[in-house]
Amino acid sequence: MTVGVAAVAAWLALAGLARAQSQGTPSKGYVEAVGQSSFGNVTSQSFGAEIGIAIGSQLQVFAEGGRTRDVATSALSSAAQKMAGAVAAVAANSGYSVKEPATFFDAGIRFSFYASGAKKVDPYVLAGFGAASVKQDVKFTVAGNDVTSALPQDPYFIVLGSDVSGSFTKPMLVIGGGVAYPIWKQLVLDFQVRYGRVFAADQGINIGRAGLGVGVRF
């Protein structure tokens, strides 16, 4: 529901911007901070930074890095739930939590629909490739206390496999697009949408991100 409201509000705002577009100033590049909502098996937040260097009137090389707070897959949740059942069998008042934060970095090409400086509004698409480091952060609790590290011991006798514990770094593909708009001198807002896929060994992780970047052109 909140996503829908946000999308409508963004569309209305951008529609107004489009009517107000006019010529801008050519730039050599940009740098911006990004805040996003992330969408996948779970919804979460993502934060990061992005930099781009112009290599042509419509092409830029970009690089971004960031962290998505939770990209937990259904397989991870299911496995965690199963082992939580084993904990519950021997301990009352037990619980568990599942998080899978991902830290990523990728670089690629950003293509603007208009030549730099030709229009004030700068719609673009991009594609990049990089890597994501994903941590499977599953915690088991009994009476509110974290017993994850004690699971191999009495009374649990549980060994967690790499299906619910540890971390891994895998390649990541990113595609996306957006609209950049200068709001004051060199200050730019970047309405952006990104789709990323982490090529995890067990189950590929899809990460959708929609958010806003605030940066400067130079």
Add this chain to the structure above:
Amino acid sequence: MCRARLYLAVAAIMAAGACSGSSPSQPSSSSAPAAADATASIAAPRPAAPANNALVRNADQPVTLVAANAVTTATSAVTYMFEVASDAAFANKVQTWDNVAEGGGQTTVKLDPLAAARDYWWHARATGGGTTGVFGPPSRFTIGPAITLGTPAPIAPLSGAQTGTRPALRVSNVTRTGPAGAITYRFEIATSSSFTPLVVLGNNTEGVNETGFVPTTDLQPDTAYFWRAFAQDLANGVTSPASAAQSFTTHQPSPAEIMAAQLGVPLWPGQVPPGSTGHATLGDNWQLQILHHLPTNTFFQSPTIEMVRFFDLFDRGFQPDPAIDWLNTHGYSTIAQWYPPPEKAVLGLQFVYIAARNKITVNGIWDLVLKTE
């Protein structure tokens, strides 16, 4: 105005992310397959049987260990390892069973026989999906002491014996080793030497030196039977070998045999008269009693064995005079005198008459009458 819309869009998009907490979705299935490249998680199998601290009778070996299956995310085959040790720390393992295939819900392994009268601990672990789990909680059980029972020796009836329809089966008590509990004896009677089917099955607690059993219902008369006995320590689940089977033939005792048995005297210690019984009927006063012969002021037990033998001869179809003759000529001397009808029909003995009721001597009824002279 334009800038205001821009700020609205920024706020809306950020709100969407901020309002969406990090929350895992519920899995669509309870199964949680571990991926090919990921190792599985395993919660160790837990002992199900024998119950912790159970006492297992030595006679009940071999012991079967039963473990509730491990909880695992493995999708490949899961195997189990069972360890049995003589100490709680599993420093002295006595048996190890590995690569035991997982069963449905529970996984079992039948142990080799263990030494008796000792405590044992066991636990199990599972391996699957690239992960070897930890051993589950240990469980303790005790094998009871080793007890052996000797073979009961038949005392009576031995093979070839003729018995009543409720013979007393007797065996000598068995020898035993180990801390045996209370011993009982199981007696079996059958019409075949294979003891299938059983006709009578009875139990009795051990007596002094020997133990007996008397059937509570009559066996078929004039039938050949076999019998044997076992000694049992029910508390420890130990049963002896069967005694040597013995055979006997039942015989329906005649009235005279019954009375002789009551007197505790053999009816015919020597020669046995010919003929079969069924030709006479006991009349009055044949019950065991003390009578008083008034003329001589003599008290005596009635009937005497002599009276009983006369009745047995009548029962075999003898007439009174031939009966007197048969006794006198076969080592059972008598002073009996027959007073025939039509005046009388009585056999005179020292203190009593054996009187033919209604003076009928063939298939007649014979009463005992106290003499008054």
